Amino acid sequence: MPIAIKMPALSPTMEEGTLAKWLVKxxxxxxxxxxxxxxxxxxxxxxxEAVDEGTIAAIEVEEGTENVKxxxxxxxxxxxxxxxxxxxxxxxxxxxSTSGKGDTxxxxxxxADGVSDEPAKAQPRASADPQASPEPSAKPETSAGPxxxxxxERIIASPLARRIAEQKGVDLAAVEGxxxxxxxxxxxxxxxxxxxxxxxxxxxxxxxxxxxEHTPAPTASAAxxxxxxxxxxxxxxxxxxxxxxxxxxxxxxTIPHIYLTVDVRLDPLLKLRSELNAALExxxxxxSVNDLLIKALAKALxxxxxxNVSFAGEELRKFSRADVSVAVAAPSGLITPIIVDAGNKAIxxxxxxxxxxxxxxxxxxLQPHEYQGGTASLSNLGMFGIxxxxxxxxxxxxxxxxxxxxxxxxxxVDGALDVATVMSATGSFDHRAIDGADGAELMKVFKExxxxxxxxxx
Numbered sequence: 001m002p003i004a005i006k007m008p009a010l011s012p013t014m015e016e017g018t019l020a021k022w023l024v025k026x027x028x029x030x031x032x033x034x035x036x037x038x039x040x041x042x043x044x045x046x047x048x049e050a051v052d053e054g055t056i057a058a059i060e061v062e063e064g065t066e067n068v069k070x071x072x073x074x075x076x077x078x079x080x081x082x083x084x085x086x087x088x089x090x091x092x093x094x095x096x097s098t099s100g101k102g103d104t105x106x107x108x109x110x111x112a113d114g115v116s117d118e119p120a121k122a123q124p125r126a127s128a129d130p131q132a133s134p135e136p137s138a139k140p141e142t143s144a145g146p147x148x149x150x151x152x153e154r155i156i157a158s159p160l161a162r163r164i165a166e167q168k169g170v171d172l173a174a175v176e177g178x179x180x181x182x183x184x185x186x187x188x189x190x191x192x193x194x195x196x197x198x199x200x201x202x203x204x205x206x207x208x209x210x211x212x213e214h215t216p217a218p219t220a221s222a223a224x225x226x227x228x229x230x231x232x233x234x235x236x237x238x239x240x241x242x243x244x245x246x247x248x249x250x251x252x253x254t255i256p257h258i259y260l261t262v263d264v265r266l267d268p269l270l271k272l273r274s275e276l277n278a279a280l281e282x283x284x285x286x287x288s289v290n291d292l293l294i295k296a297l298a299k300a301l302x303x304x305x306x307x308n309v310s311f312a313g314e315e316l317r318k319f320s321r322a323d324v325s326v327a328v329a330a331p332s333g334l335i336t337p338i339i340v341d342a343g344n345k346a347i348x349x350x351x352x353x354x355x356x357x358x359x360x361x362x363x364x365x366l367q368p369h370e371y372q373g374g375t376a377s378l379s380n381l382g383m384f385g386i387x388x389x390x391x392x393x394x395x396x397x398x399x400x401x402x403x404x405x406x407x408x409x410x411x412x413v414d415g416a417l418d419v420a421t422v423m424s425a426t427g428s429f430d431h432r433a434i435d436g437a438d439g440a441e442l443m444k445v446f447k448e449x450x451x452x453x454x455x456x457x458x
Contacts, residue, residue, distance in 0.1 A: 002077065003052055003079065004073045004076060005073070005074055006070075007069060008039070010368075011041050016068055016070060017039050017068055017070070018039070018239060019064070021063050023035050023037055024036050026058060026059055027056060030054065030055075030077070032051050032052065033049055034049065035048070035050075036048050036049065036075070037063075040239045044368075053080065054080060055077070056075060056078075057076045057078040057087035058076040058088035059074075061073075156177065156183045157172055157184035158184065160186050161189045164186060165192075168194050170192045175192050238332060240332045244334065250395070251394070251395050255393050255395060255432070257429070258431045259390050259426055259429075260426065260429065261425065262424070262444070262446070263422050263423070264424075265411060265420045265421065265450075266421040266422065266423050268450075269292055272292075272456075276348075276457075283348070285351055288351065290326070290378075291354060293378060294350055295343070295345075295347050295350055296453075297342075299322075299343050299445075299455070300446040301375065301376055301442070305318060306434065306435075306438040307376070307398065307438055309375075310397060311430055321344070322342055323374045324374065325371075326358075327377065327380070327391075328358050329362075330361045330362050335361050337357035338373055347457065376397055376398065376400065376401070377391070377393075377397055378401045379400060381403070381405075384405075386404050387404045387424060388426060390426055393429075397430075401426070402427075404426075405423065406423040408420070409422040427446075
C-alpha cells in the first residue's frame with residue numbers, strides 16, 4: 001500500500017515550513033533512519049528521517065518550496081513489492097499517513113518532544129538556523145481547530161480529517177476516532193453522516209486559559225516600504241528571522257514591561273572567579289563571569305519565587321526550579337539554550353554545559369529540548385562594551401536580566417568613596433505576573449549574591 005509522506009510538525013508551534021532540500025530522488029530506496037530531506041521550520045533547519053522502508057515513488061513538493069502546510073503530502077513511498085509507477089499515480093491516497101501536528105496513523109513522524117501524545121519514532125536533528133528563543137505554546141486553532149465534545153473534552157483530529165469534515169458538513173463532536181488515542185482520521189470522517197459543521201467552533205474558554213494566545217502583529221511588505229532611491233541589496237528573511245521579528249513585536253505589544261536597574265560591584269566576584277579557576281585548572285575548567293551570573297540569577301529566582309513565574313491567561317504558573325535561558329548569537333540570529341535547574345548545579349557544571357550548548361548553537365546543532373522552555377533569561381552584552389540596556393522579555397517567560405560591561409567607576413565601598421569595577425544589570429519584568437516590589441526584591445538579592453559571591457558556592 002503506497003504511503004503518503006507528509007509535512008511533519010518539527011516543533012510544537014510549526015504550522016508550515018520550507019522544504020529546503022531533498023536528499024533523495026524518485027527511484028531511491030530508503031530504510032528506517034535514512035535522511036530524506038532538510039526542512040526549515042520557524043525554529044531551525046531540521047533533518048527529516050525515514051521510518052518506513054520502501055522506494056521513493058513520487059516527489060510531490062519541489063525543494064525550495066515555501067509555506068508548505070503541516071500535513072500536506074510531500075512525497076509518496078512505495079512499499080516492498082509494490083509497483084513504483086502505480087504508487088506514484090495513487091499519490092499515497094490509500095494510506096492516511098501524516099507527520100504533522102502530532103496526527104499520525106502510521107509511523108512516518110518526525111516531531112519535536114511534546115508535540116504528539118504518543119512517542120515519536122523518528123526524532124528530528126537540527127542542522128542549521130536555530131531559532132532565537134523558545135516559542136510560547138501553540139495557539140488554539142479557531143477555524144478548524146479543536147472543538148469541545150459534549151462532555152467537555154477536546155476533539156483530536158488530523159488536519160486532513162478536519163478539512164474533509166468542513167467540506168462535508170460533518171460534526172466532529174459526533175464522530176468516534178479510530179486513530180491512536182481516539183484521534184479522528186480520514187476514514188472516520190469519510191464514513192460519517194453530514195451534520196452540523198464544526199468548522200466554526202472555537203476552543204473552549206478553559207483551553208484558551210490553558211494556553212494564552214498572542215495575536216501576530218502585521219508586518220510591512222517590501223512593496224509597501226519606500227526605498228527613497230537609496231541603493232540597497234534585498235536579502236530574503238529566513239524562517240528563523242521571520243519568527244524573531246514576529247515574536248519580539250508580539251512581546252513588546254502584548255507584554256507590559258517594567259524595567260529595574262541596579263549597579264553591582266564586581267570585584268569580589270572577579271576575585272572568587274580567579275581563585276576557582278586556579279583550583280579547577282587541573283580539570284581543564286575555566287569559569288567565565290557569565291557562568292557565575294547564571295548561577296546568581298538562578299539562586300535569586302529560587303530565593304524570590306514570585307519572580308520565577310509565567311503569565312498564562314487565566315492562571316499564573318509558579319515554577320519549582322530555575323531553568324535559565326542564556327542568549328547566544330548564532331549565524332541565523334539569537335537563540336537561547338537552557339541551563340536546566342541552574343540553581344542546584346555546581347558552577348563548574350554550568351560552565352561546561354554552557355560551553356557545549358553555545359558551540360552547538362553556533363553550529364546549528366541544538367535539539368529542540370535544549371532551547372525550548374526556561375523560566376527566565378539572561379542576556380550579556382558586556383563583551384561589546386555596552387554599559388546598560390533593556391532586554392525584551394522572551395515569552396512565555398516572566399523576566400529577562402540584561403547585563404552590561406564591568407567598568408571602573410567611582411563607588412562607595414565600606415562607607416568611603418573608592419574606584420571599583422561596577423556592572424549595571426537591568427531586569428525586564430512582565431507586569432501582568434510580577435509586581436514592581438517583587439522585581440525589586442529579585443534585583444536586590446541578585447546584587448547581594450554577586451557582591452558577596454561565596455553564597456554561590458555554598
